[in-house]
Structure formats: structure tokens, C-alpha cells
Amino acid sequence: MASPRLLRRCLLAALSAVLAASAAVGTAEADTAAPAGAQAPAVAAAATFSDTFDGPAGAPVDGSKWQLETGDNVNNHERQYYTSGTKNAALDGQGHLVITARRENPAGYQCWYGSCQYTSARLNTSGKFAAQYGHVEARMKIPRGQGMWPAFWMLGTDIGQVGWPNSGEIDVMENVGFEPSVVHGTIHGPGYSGSGGIGAAYSLPGGQAFADAFHTFAVDWAPGSITWSVDGNVYQRRTPADLGGKTWVFDKPFFLILNLAVGGYWPGDPDGSTAFPQQLVVDSVSVTTSDTATGRPIRGLGGKCVDVAGANTANGTPVQLYDCNGTSAQQWTVASDGTLRALGKCLDVTGGGTGDGTKVQLYDCNGTGAQKWVVTAAQDIVNPQANKCLDVTDGSTANGTRLQIWSCTGAANQKWTVG
Template identity: 75%
Template sequence: MSTGLRRLTLRSTLVVAALLATVLAAPSAAPAAPAPRPSAAPAAVQAVTFEDTFDGPAGSAVNGAKWQTETGDNVANHERQFYTAGNANAALNGQGQLVITARRENPGNHQCWYGRCEYTSARLNTAGRFTTTYGRVEARMKVPRGQGMWPAFWMLGNDIGQVGWPNSGEIDIMENVGFEPRTVHGTLHGPGYSGSGGIGAGYTLPNGQAFADAFHTFAVDWSPGAITWSVDDTVYQRRTPADLGGRQWVFDKPFFLILNLAVGGYWPGDPDGSTAFPQQLLVDHVRVTTSDGPAPGGALRGLAGKCLDVAGANSANGTPVQLYGCNGSAAQRWTVGGDGTVRALGKCLDAAAAGTADGTRVQLWDCNGTGAQRWSYNAATRDLVNIPADRCLDVRDGNPADGTPTQLWTCTGAANQKWTLGG
């Protein structure tokens, strides 16, 4: 795999694609994956901000109000395809799906970095049409198979035209390379961690299954300072600024969406005699949901079915936050905000003295915007994580007795770190 850039600026025929004149991206690294954590379904969404279910007559092009089609080749990564306009390689199938087709042909006599192009395919993006900051971003897709195939569903920072890549940031929601039919990758790229140095992990299907055999839903759940990847609602990695080794986190701003099917390149390698054409990426839907609107709230139920509680319903700064039998009081009603705060009694859940070590006491404090009060709640894993510390809200010693204090502790997946919001 090359350490060079993964995606080249495309010679687009669309005026709006001038925004992408510096669009670059990098070959995802394939770091060792943490063990997948089985999970429940994500929390109910507040609002759908973008959705395409690709309904329309067979052969129709995609909705131009939602997507633009890029054209050109990709020299920086030595991909082999030419991305075409219109519905030549991206069209609806009349059954509620988008089909991106890679063909071994070149009827338009397109020229690529290596000479006359051998393949055609398609790449779509929402730049200038839709961006999102945070929320759940998902696509249900069936990937192609074969050596040299490289489907991807990903996002780029909308400021790429101003700051360039990798400073814009890149969130790869799903990439698959043909020589790994059972595995997909999710990766972050940014300043100092781009190319093969991207931060990510892979997810492998069990029991010898291949991703080309069936549709799967690929998603990220994205909140301030945290991104979580899942396949079919099984979470397989979570990344926060703590994973970057002091390098800049560039993922708290608007991003746009990209779908493409590449052929060849440094990472997947070129097609060979075993690769049959045409190959297709089928997309059943793309959907973005967000927590805009009223913040989700209610009791946070944890160990032994008991609730996260402000001791004595006392709103004074420094009041301990503890486990206690659920009683429906205001001291047990929490709201989880889009700003990363978790609030009760008009104040914020706070790591005492901005501590980040195991055993740091958790308390109530005036909301002040510091990292001590920035949390990520993931309904899929039921973890409530302090972002700077990258540690979970933990019931001390796993003790279910009323009044047991809470603390920060390294996330272990144990029952004393699981919280269910609502009710």
C-alpha cells in the first residue's frame, strides 16, 4: 500500500465541482481492529436531514438536487477508471436502488494518467447541496466482488476548498478492497494522520461470509469529539481526540457525502484475470439523521436498574453524582445535549478538577464549556464517555447499593459502565 494520497482531484465538467479543485484523500491504513462489541439498535432519531431512497424509473440519473456527478481520472492513487457523467455508470434500477457500475470499456475514448482509460465508473457527492455536522450517517449497500474493486462511502470537510486536504478532514465510513471480501474499513484522515497513517480499524464478517453476498448497513454515529462506526448496528470502533496523540481533531464542522466505485489503485491493486466485469455497487438508501431539536433526556438507568442521581437533589457545585433507586425526581432527569453536555438541575455532569485518570470523581458543577463537561453518549453501546479522558462513567467497585458514587474509569464493557437513557 502506498503512503501517498488516495484520491486525486477530478477533472470535473461541472462548474460547481471547482469547489473540489483541491480534493485529495489518502489510502486508508489497515490497523488491527479491536474486538467488535455487540450492541443494541441506536436510539430513535430526532430528525431526518438527508435521505435518498433512489426511487424512480430504471435508467434514470440520480437526483441532481441531492447529488453532483464528478468526472475524470485519479492519478495520485493510480486508479484505473474514468468517472463519467450522467447516467452512463450511475443509474437507478427501478427497484429503489442506485447502481454504480464499473465496466471494462471506454466508448468515449477518455484519457487517463496512464493513457487510454481501460475502465469507466462513477463518483457522486453532495458538495454544494448538503452538508452535516454530527448525527448518524448511514448507507445500506451491497458491494461488488473481485480483485481490484474498491467501493467507498465517505465524507470530506466542506472547507476543503479553503484549507486543503488533509486539513479538511476525511471520515471514511466504509471502504472495501476486493482482496478482502469479508472485511470493511472505517478510517479518519487529518493533519499528521493521513494516507496510510490514517486512524481506523476493520470489521470482518463471521462464518466465512462476504460483503458482496448481501446488503449491509454501514454507519457512523457522530457527536462532538467522538465518532463511532458500526456494521448492521454492531459497533466495531470508536474514535476521539485521545486517539490522535496530540494531533488536531478536525471533525467538529460541516462535511459532505461521497459515494464511489474505484477500479485499481495502490491499496486494492489492479484487476487481474479473475476479475469479472461489469461489477456493481448497489445502494438501497443513504440517510442522515440528527439530534437537532429538543435534547434527548430522561433517567439514566444503570447497574441493577438504578438511576444516575444528584446526591440529596442538591444543586450546589461539587455535589456527588451517585447511583440510587429510581424515583422520578428532578435529580434523576438528565438531558444529553448536542454540545456534549449532560445536565440535571440546571448544571452539568463534571469530572472533578478536570481529571482524566481512573478514579476521577464525577460531580455536578456550573456549566462552563470545559472538557471536564464534554461527554459522548452512545445508545448503541450504552457507554457515557468523558471525551478528553476517553473514560467511561463508572459505578465505583460495581456496587449496586444506593449512594454508591460514580467515577471515570477505563471503558471495560462491564455492567457498572452501561447506561440507558429515557423514561
């Protein structure tokens, strides 16, 4: 049997192919889990980035996608020297990029504090790829040990003109080695940078360490909002309202960065307990933006919209039919992972039910089949797990009518237009 990692790589490759085909012709082939005749979302990809790091062991990263930065970093008092070449960043021949931090200085590199004690690598997509909005994710296994500081993050493409922090910084994932079970997501901008950045932490249950397994770190980024998740579990959402009147600088293009720092103000320096070399193993990086990445209404029976009751973000909030009003409670994103998202959460079949009449709700995104949907060319919205359609209860057009799943009948109360 193929390994889970290999199966996932095949799925990523298939997704990339579907997105490319979608960009060219605006449609995709049928999802085999959907009812006969159903098709994958007919959503044209406006911009995509995908790297699954396939290639022979020891090969460099794809130079058309990434460039290597070199040098030290006095600003954070980090201890490493970032090198070029493949000594600190190379493919492993098994579909991974491996960024390796070593306790060494074979070339006599000079750092801000004198002769460098460590080497590592930092890659970015500046000048090669940038995106404004979308689903940004990396699947990685992080290193362990005091002084380790792996990160997956983004900077505004105008950093050369406006400088940092005016450029803005979106930290999708940072970990400091003294917190093996915790990762952080943060935004930095003018008046809220460095230790004043605005963010939150996510902890694994039961004392598990992030270094023990691969995990997927992501943001869903739309105009005026950024939502963070780990393995599909949403843990924070930030909007301009969180800035206390300071300037939101995240409605413009950003490029990607992957790095493994050693030491610095935040993690502290390595000590006698830190084993070297340490590795950040990256399985995949992807960015998907689409026509719906900024959020669009979903219109149905009577020209009314799919609406989150009261714009309430609490788990279990009813999803209903309501007069279209352009509010955030009616702005839905058709995400690349098959979810439909609003207000930073997912459209969810209550209790994972599969029976006719099971109501739908808003709930934390968790990657389950209860949150997977296929938008068909026939204007059905299908939950493949139940093999049923999104349905307006009793065919009523009254404001507040609950939405549910029901056997697909082709009736008007099951027809939807996205956008």
C-alpha cells in the first residue's frame, strides 16, 4: 500500500493539475465522491503556487520559485549565517525540502558578534511569486531544541520602498524551541511590530511536540481579515478592529519566506541540551487564490443569500436563507480544500450527519467530511460524505429559513449561484 505521505503528494499533484486546467477552461472533471454528473468547483484559479519538492537527493530547490538569502541577522541577534548552495537547503529525494542548521563555520563566515557559530538557510519567493489574498499553507515537521526558531511567513512586496514594519509581515507559523508543543501566528505593521505584534498561540493536546510529526500550518487571507489554522483547526482571526486604530497594511501583495534561525532575542541561544544538526523538513508549500478568495455571496431560492445568523462566529451558529445585504455574514470563500468559509469558519453539517433534514451550521474548520463541499456546474452544492445537496428547508423563502442537507432532487430550493 502507498504511504500516507505518497498518497497526499499524489493528491497535491492532482490539485495543481485541476487548478491549472480550471484556469484555462474554467471547469474541472467530476469528483468521484460526488453524485453522478457532479463536477468539481468551476472556479478559475487567478494565481497559484505549489511546490512539493520532488527531485533527487541533494538537489537544490527550484530556482524558478525560490531564491536563497545569505548573511547574518543582527536585528534579532540571531546566531546563524545563512548560506547559498545545498549544504543547508536541499531536497532529500523523498519529496521534501530539508533546511539544516549546523554547529559549524567551515568558510570562516563573520557574523555581527564575530566568527559565526552556526550555518542554516533562508529562502524566499521575492521577485518570483507574490499573492494578494488566498489560502496559504505549508506542511512541515519542525526541529526541536533550545534556540531553534523555524518560521513560515510573508512580507509585503513593497518592503524595498517603505521598509519594515510598514511593509507588513504575516507570520503563518513560528516556533521557539523552548515551547515544543506551541506555535505562534502573528501580524506586524506600523505601531505593532516586534514584541508588539498582534497574534495568538496554538498548542497541541497532551504535551505532543510539533517536532514529532508533520503538521499543516495555514492562513486564509481576505480583504480586511486573516485567519490562522493548524491541521485545519482555526485558532485566531484578525481584522483592522484588532489594531486599536493603527494602520492595516495587509491588502496588497506579499511574498513567501521559509527559514530556520538559530538563537535570537525570542528563542534564546542554544545550550548544552541542543543537539545538532537540526532540520526543518518541508513536505509542501502552496498558495491558492481564486475568484472567490475575497469572499462572494451564494444566492439561492428567491434570490436570497446563504447567511450566518446574526453574523455570529460562535460554533453552532445556524446558517440560513436571508435577504442579500453584502455583509461579511454572506461572504463565502470556496477554498482549495473543498470547504466553504465565512467569518473565518466553515460550513458544517451538524454532527457529521448524513440523513435528510440534517441542518447546517458554522463551525471551526476541522478537515472532516462534514465540511467538504462540491459546487457543481449544475448549481448544486453537494456534501460528498452524505451524498446530499444543500437545501432550503420546506422550499421557504422567508428570512431565517434554516439550510439543511437533503437528497439531491434538482429542485429550485437546491440551486445556488456563487458570486
